[in-house]
Amino acid sequence: QKEVEQDPGPLSVPEGAIVSLNCTYSNSAFQYFMWYRQYSRKGPELLMYTYSSGNKEDGRFTAQVDKSSKYISLFIRDSQPSDSATYLCAMSAPGGYNKLIFGAGTRLAVHP
């Protein structure tokens, strides 16, 4: 079993839709959670960073962490064609060299 599971998609939605992207994990030691956006042939860009359970909002993006269920989500409101990209979740446990464990990424396409 992988430490981090993420549905690869592709996920196709119309412009303006609410998008829900999800990851599950197995290591209860994970405490730091990140979402990255990666456009084709580009490096990943950090979108959201959360610590512990709860919600964090930044503009149209909301990151949600449920540690009891070992489940994290990224919601995108009013999705735009420019949101079309691959979204990677990543997480880390305290200590060491801050190693991140990545999901495989979900490919999202937003149609005009």
Next chain:
Amino acid sequence: SQTIHQWPATLVQPVGSPLSLECTVEGTSNPNLYWYRQAAGRGLQLLFYSVGIGQISSEVPQNLSASRPQDRQFILSSKKLLLSDSGFYLCAWSVGGSGYEQYFGPGTRLTVT
């Protein structure tokens, strides 16, 4: 602000040839540095990380090596490339010590022919 550079952006090399990819970070001191490889349609595989000059740790034993000759410079090398070394190579940095967020460079696309 911090900036991370990688070069070259793309590279096509024959099997058996050497490799040198460079990564530099600006605007921060004593960062943690990381090399990842991303195969087509797959997640990121951590190859090497470094917490200081001359300190390199390997995650996956393979045909590659890394060096950190200066605080903000990280180099990925190979003496003889294999076909399986093809991929998208990404360098990342985080704040030394307590920084969990990693920031990625633009990447180098390597094709071994």
